[in-house]
Amino acid sequence: MTSRLAAPPATPLPTRAGLRSSRWWAAASGVVALAAFLGSAEAVAVVVGARSSPLIAVGGAVIDLAPPAAKNVMVDLFGTGDKAALFVLMGVLLVVITAAAGILERARFPFGRLVFALGGVLAIFAVRTRADASDFDVVPAAVGTVVAILVLRALIGKLFRWDAASRSQSGGSENAELRPPLRSTPLERRSFLLVTFVAAAASVVVGSGARLINATAVNAAALRDSVRLPRPATAASAVPSGASLDVAGITSYVTPSADFYRIDTALSVPQIDPAKWSLEISGLVDTPVTLTWQQLLDLPLVEHMATLSCVSNDVGGDLIGNALWLGYPIRELLKRAGVQESADMVLSTSIDGFTAGTPLSVLQDSQTQALLAIGMNGEPLPVEHGFPVRMVVPGLFGYVSATKWVTSLRVTRFADEKAYWSTRGWDEKGPVKLESRIDTPSGGASVAVGAVPIAGVAWEPHTGVERVEVRIDSGAWQTAELADSVSDDTWRQWVYRWQAQAGNHRIQVRATSKDGRVQKAKYLPPAPNGAEGWDEVTVTVA
Numbered sequence: 001m002t003s004r005l006a007a008p009p010a011t012p013l014p015t016r017a018g019l020r021s022s023r024w025w026a027a028a029s030g031v032v033a034l035a036a037f038l039g040s041a042e043a044v045a046v047v048v049g050a051r052s053s054p055l056i057a058v059g060g061a062v063i064d065l066a067p068p069a070a071k072n073v074m075v076d077l078f079g080t081g082d083k084a085a086l087f088v089l090m091g092v093l094l095v096v097i098t099a100a101a102g103i104l105e106r107a108r109f110p111f112g113r114l115v116f117a118l119g120g121v122l123a124i125f126a127v128r129t130r131a132d133a134s135d136f137d138v139v140p141a142a143v144g145t146v147v148a149i150l151v152l153r154a155l156i157g158k159l160f161r162w163d164a165a166s167r168s169q170s171g172g173s174e175n176a177e178l179r180p181p182l183r184s185t186p187l188e189r190r191s192f193l194l195v196t197f198v199a200a201a202a203s204v205v206v207g208s209g210a211r212l213i214n215a216t217a218v219n220a221a222a223l224r225d226s227v228r229l230p231r232p233a234t235a236a237s238a239v240p241s242g243a244s245l246d247v248a249g250i251t252s253y254v255t256p257s258a259d260f261y262r263i264d265t266a267l268s269v270p271q272i273d274p275a276k277w278s279l280e281i282s283g284l285v286d287t288p289v290t291l292t293w294q295q296l297l298d299l300p301l302v303e304h305m306a307t308l309s310c311v312s313n314d315v316g317g318d319l320i321g322n323a324l325w326l327g328y329p330i331r332e333l334l335k336r337a338g339v340q341e342s343a344d345m346v347l348s349t350s351i352d353g354f355t356a357g358t359p360l361s362v363l364q365d366s367q368t369q370a371l372l373a374i375g376m377n378g379e380p381l382p383v384e385h386g387f388p389v390r391m392v393v394p395g396l397f398g399y400v401s402a403t404k405w406v407t408s409l410r411v412t413r414f415a416d417e418k419a420y421w422s423t424r425g426w427d428e429k430g431p432v433k434l435e436s437r438i439d440t441p442s443g444g445a446s447v448a449v450g451a452v453p454i455a456g457v458a459w460e461p462h463t464g465v466e467r468v469e470v471r472i473d474s475g476a477w478q479t480a481e482l483a484d485s486v487s488d489d490t491w492r493q494w495v496y497r498w499q500a501q502a503g504n505h506r507i508q509v510r511a512t513s514k515d516g517r518v519q520k521a522k523y524l525p526p527a528p529n530g531a532e533g534w535d536e537v538t539v540t541v542a
Helices: 016-048 054-065 068-107 111-128 135-167 185-215 220-225 293-297 330-337 360-364
Strands: 278-283 289-292 302-309 320-329 345-350 355-359 371-376 390-392 406-412 435-440 450-459 465-472 492-500 503-513 535-541
Touching: 016 054, 016 068, 016 111, 016 135, 016 185, 054 068, 054 111, 054 135, 068 111, 068 135, 111 135, 135 185, 278 330, 289 293, 289 330, 293 371, 302 371, 302 390, 320 330, 330 360, 330 371, 330 406, 345 360, 355 360, 435 503, 435 535, 450 465, 450 503, 465 492
Parallel strands: 278 406
Antiparallel strands: 278 289, 302 320, 320 371, 345 355, 345 406, 371 390, 435 450, 450 492, 465 503, 503 535
16 A cells, blocks of 8 residues: 555656756747737727837837947938837847847746836836826726736646646646646647737737727828918929939929928827817017917918928938928017016927927027928928927027927927927037038949939038039049029038049048038047038949
C-alpha cells in the first residue's frame, strides 16, 4: 500500500524547444492583449467622443515630450512623412514592450499585468492632459486597460494549461493561481489557439471599425467641399509672365496645394465643422472679440501670395512652398479688440492645443499681410493645412506664426507666456532667413559637356531677393538671371547658364537681399532659429 508521504511521480522536464515555443506564445499573448486594449478603447471612444482615443493622445504626448533634437531627426529622415513614421515606430515599440510583458507574465505573474496597468495609467494621463479634455475622456483608456489585463490573464492561463498538459497528466501547473484540471495536450493547445485567434480577430475588426468611425466623426473633407469662398475685396496682383523660367527640374513658382509641405504637431488631422468654428481674441485688449465662420466670410477679404517655410528646413531642403492665400488682415481684428500698450506678443492656439507666439509688431504692421486665412490657391484650405481657418504671416517661420485650425488669439507678452516651441529651446521671434537652393542639376547627377542650366529658387519673404550668384568649384561668383515675382513676400526663380567642361565639379549658390545683405556661408543647423549656409551640389560632366 502506498504511503501518503511518498513522493509524487516525477514530472518530465520541458525540453528547450518546448520552453522556446512557450515563450513565443507568451509574447504573442502580450501582443494580442495590446490589440484588445486598442480595439476596446477605440470602441468606447465612439460613444465618449473621438478626441478621447488613447492612440492619438499617446502619440500626441510622444510628440510633445520629444526633445527638439529628436524632432529634427524625424523631419530630416522622413520629411512630411514624419507622422506616419512616428506611428510605425510607436507600433514597433508597443509590440516589443507588450510581447515582453507576455513573457514576464508567464515567468513571474502578475508582473506582465502590472506592465499593462502602468501603460494604462500613462495613456489615461496622456488623454487627460490633452487640450479641452474632460474627465469622461479617460474612460476609453481605462476600459481598454482592464480588458487588456483580463485578456492577458486568460491567455497566459490557457498557456499554463497547455504547458502543464504537455509535461505530465499528473503534474501540477507552474502557477498555483492558474492551476487547472488537466486535459490532453491537443485539447489544451486547441483551446489556447482558439481563444488567442478569436481575441486577436475581434480586436482588429472592432478596433479598425471604431477607428474609422472616430476618424470620420466630423467629415471635414465633405464639409470643405460644400464651402464656396467669397470673392476677395482686394485681389492679389497677377503673376507676371516672367515669374516662371522655362527650365526643366526647377520648382514651380506657385506650389500646388497637394504638394505643399506639411509639418505640424497634429498626429490626427483635426476635423472641424466650420459652422461650429469661432475665434476668440482676448488678453490685453480693451474689448474681447468673438468671430464666427459666417462673420469671417462677410468681412472684406484679401488675396495675397506668400512663401511659407518651416524652421526645420535645412540648407537645400524642400520644407517650403509658395501659395495664393485668401483671408482677413489680423491687424484689423486687433484694432477692433483694442490692444493695450503693454502687450508685445499674440499667442495663437490651435484646436488641438498647439500654440505659437507671434510678435505683435509684425501682426500690426500695415506693410505685412498677416492673414486669418480661409483659402489656398483659389480653394478652401485643405483639411491638412488648417481648414477651416489658419494663420499666414509672411517673413516668419511657421512655428511662430502659421497656426493651423486656429481658435484663439490671446494678446499678451513674451515675458508672461511661452508658446509650444519656445519652451523647447527654439527662438521666440523666428524671422525667416535669406536662403537659396539649387533645384537642377541634382547632387550626383551626370550632365553632358556644353550648355547646362543651373537653376533654383531664392527667398527672404517680406524683404525680397535682389541678386543670386553661382560659383563653379573655386572660381569667381557669376550673376544668375532672376525671374520676376508678385512681391517681396514670395521666392524668386533663378538660372545660370553654364558652359560645362568635362570633369567633376562643385556648384554653390548664394543670394543677396534687397537691403544689401549677402547670404552667409557658414553652415548652421535648423535649431534654434533656422539653417544657414550655401547650398551646393557635385556633378559629373562627361
